[in-house]
Amino acid sequence: MERMSAADLLRLQAKVGTVSRMQARGRLPAGEMNKTEASYAQHLELQRIAGEVLWWSFEGIKLRLANDCHLSVDFAVLPASGVLEMRDVKGARPIITDDAKVKMKVAARAFPFVFKIVLPRSQRDGGGWEEETVAP
Incomplete structure (x- = not known):
């Protein structure tokens, strides 16, 4: 098999696009957190200890939207x-x-329920988490 040059790799990556490259990385097995999710879980646990959050669960609820269509939020x-x-x-x-x-x-x-997308803030912006509510 012939090796690909760096220039060929860059051209291929440009063709594939960002979303496809992200999907190609695959997902972790169900119930296993990535680094960002683990960091957010620590944040939630601190909020629970402080009384701001009463309960939380990782991948604990799966919502049925239609036949063979489900949503599992983090x-x-x-x-x-x-x-x-x-x-x-x-x-x-x-x-x-x-x-x-x-x-x-x-x-x-x-x-x-209230649906939110949670994003980490950069250290330059003071760190922490930003939440965006999803409008129906």
Whole structure:
């Protein structure tokens, strides 16, 4: 098999596109957190200890949207307000597939929960987490 040159690799990467490259990395097995999710879980646990969050679960709730169509959000969170929130953690400014956007919007219309996308803030911006509510 012939080796690919660096220039050929760059051309191939440009053709494939960012979203496809991300999907090619694959997913972790169900129930296993990536580094960003693990960091957010620590954040939630600190909030639980402080009384700001009453309960949280990682991949604990799977929502049926239609036949053979489900949404499993990263975290189900019950804040002290008592309104259950479904939070999906993204590693950076999200590159969300159309499928994920549609599922979140459909779920926001169908279920009495608040749906949020959670993003880490850069250290330059003070760190922490930014939450964006998904409108139905």
